[in-house]
Amino acid sequence: MRAVVLTSFGGIDGLELSQVPDPVPAEGEELVRVRAASLGPWDLGNAAGAFVAAGGSSEFPQIQGWDFAGETPDGRRVMGFVPQPWMGVGALAEQIALPAAILAPMPDALEFPEASALPVCALTAGLLVDSVALEDGDVVLVTGAAGMVGGFVVQLAAEIGAHVVAAVRRGDVEEAGQLGVEMTVDTAGGLGRAVRDEWPNGVDACIDTVGLAADAVACIRDDGAFVTSVPTAIPDGARGIVPQTVQVQPDADALAGLAERAASGELMVRIAEVLSLDRFRDAYTRLARGGLHGKLVLTP
Numbered sequence: 001m002r003a004v005v006l007t008s009f010g011g012i013d014g015l016e017l018s019q020v021p022d023p024v025p026a027e028g029e030e031l032v033r034v035r036a037a038s039l040g041p042w043d044l045g046n047a048a049g050a051f052v053a054a055g056g057s058s059e060f061p062q063i064q065g066w067d068f069a070g071e072t073p074d075g076r077r078v079m080g081f082v083p084q085p086w087m088g089v090g091a092l093a094e095q096i097a098l099p100a101a102i103l104a105p106m107p108d109a110l111e112f113p114e115a116s117a118l119p120v121c122a123l124t125a126g127l128l129v130d131s132v133a134l135e136d137g138d139v140v141l142v143t144g145a146a147g148m149v150g151g152f153v154v155q156l157a158a159e160i161g162a163h164v165v166a167a168v169r170r171g172d173v174e175e176a177g178q179l180g181v182e183m184t185v186d187t188a189g190g191l192g193r194a195v196r197d198e199w200p201n202g203v204d205a206c207i208d209t210v211g212l213a214a215d216a217v218a219c220i221r222d223d224g225a226f227v228t229s230v231p232t233a234i235p236d237g238a239r240g241i242v243p244q245t246v247q248v249q250p251d252a253d254a255l256a257g258l259a260e261r262a263a264s265g266e267l268m269v270r271i272a273e274v275l276s277l278d279r280f281r282d283a284y285t286r287l288a289r290g291g292l293h294g295k296l297v298l299t300p
Contacts, residue, residue: 002300003093004280005061009049012284017277020063023089023097030100032070032078036116036274037091038295039287040148042066046085047284056085065092065298069106069115077106079259080250081119092280094300102250107263114269115259117148117295120248122258122267124229125152127246129160132205132225136161139203141195141219144210145181146172148270148295149229153207154179155267165203167191167212175293179268192218208233217241270294 001022008014025031043064045051052058062084068091069079080102084090089098106115128149134140140157144150145166154164158180166173166181173184185194192215195203202221211233217226223240231245261267272294275283283296 001094002277003063003090004065004277004298005063006047007060009047009052009058011044011048012281012288014047015064015280015284017280018061020061020093023093023095025097028099028101029097030072030078030103031095031097032068032072032103033095034068034070034091034093034300036069036112036297036299037065037093038067038113038116038297039283040066040120040295041287042084042120044284044288051085057088062088063090063093065090067091067116067119067295068096069112070096072103077108077115078103079106079115079119080104080252080255081123083250092277092298094277102252104252104255104259107259109263110259113271113274113295113297113299114262116297117269117271118258118262119250119255121148121295122152122262123251123255124149124246124248125156126254126258127248128153128207128209128227128229129156131227131244131246132207134160134162134205138162138205139165139199141165141167141185141203141206141216142181143167143206143208143212143216145179145184146175146293147209150207150209151175151179151270152267153209154181157207159266165195165198167216171291172293191215195219217243272296274299 003020066081164181166176166184205225206216208216208228211230213233213235227244272292274297277300
């Protein structure tokens with residue numbers, strides 16, 4: 001079968017499209033024909049060797065890719081993510097074999113590209129929102145609100161009844177507005193001042209998806225809540241604020257619930273472009289350039 005493999009930790013230059021042996025499911029595993037696989041920033045990190053120090057594989061070749069949606073041999077539509085490179089298999093391939101327990105059912109009303117865009121980002125967003133225990137009427141600052149994780153955070157927080165303030169770049173204001181934020185502030189400078197001008201005592205919580213750390217904490221009221229999805233940007237605690245971080249893991253039940261909400265239209269899933277697998281290098285290059293409003297998806 002064809003797969004995008006990493007031959008060295010040389011970033012995009014270390015990637016190639018190769019013929020590799022078809023996977024053979026072990027006991028407890030299922031074979032999935034991959035119909036779509038989406039890219040995220042972690043894919044760039046993996047290609048550069050960012051996960052080796054955390055226990056990731058340093059052997060080559062490595063099949064790349066985390067998020068996927070596809071079909072089992074008996075016709076079931078499934079979705080999920082492979083925590084590459086720890087499991088030793090990747091989703092940027094025509095087939096993948098992996099534990100049945102991490103596969104979530106894919107709703108009939110959801111298309112394969114949209115389903116492949118959900119797993120890592122939507123599950124991370126759910127963990128972030130749960131961590132700060134938002135209540136109806138709370139004011140929450142979301143950094144990187146126009147990104148994929150941030151965009152899901154905005155929607156999930158708004159469903160609870162929270163008032164969402166988006167910290168975004170000037171060019172992302174319109175995108176954030178379409179997701180349901182009530183106010184935007186520019187991350188280019190003076191974040192704390194901009195927030196405190198509107199809420200002198202600070203916001204109730206901050207969900208940080210870009211690593212603003214101390215600048216974001218300065219926006220929060222005493223005894224408020226802070227959580228980040230960037231484990232390298234956990235600030236010191238202050239004024240009764242105890243910073244937290246989250247680490248996403250496959251969760252078939254939680255993903256199934258999020259997929260149903262996406263299928264019903266409750267959760268917007270944004271796709272920037274769908275490309276064929278042989279255009280993987282174009283996709284990685286666009287991802288590295290940044291500024292995307294939605295996921296890049298590759299189809300075998």
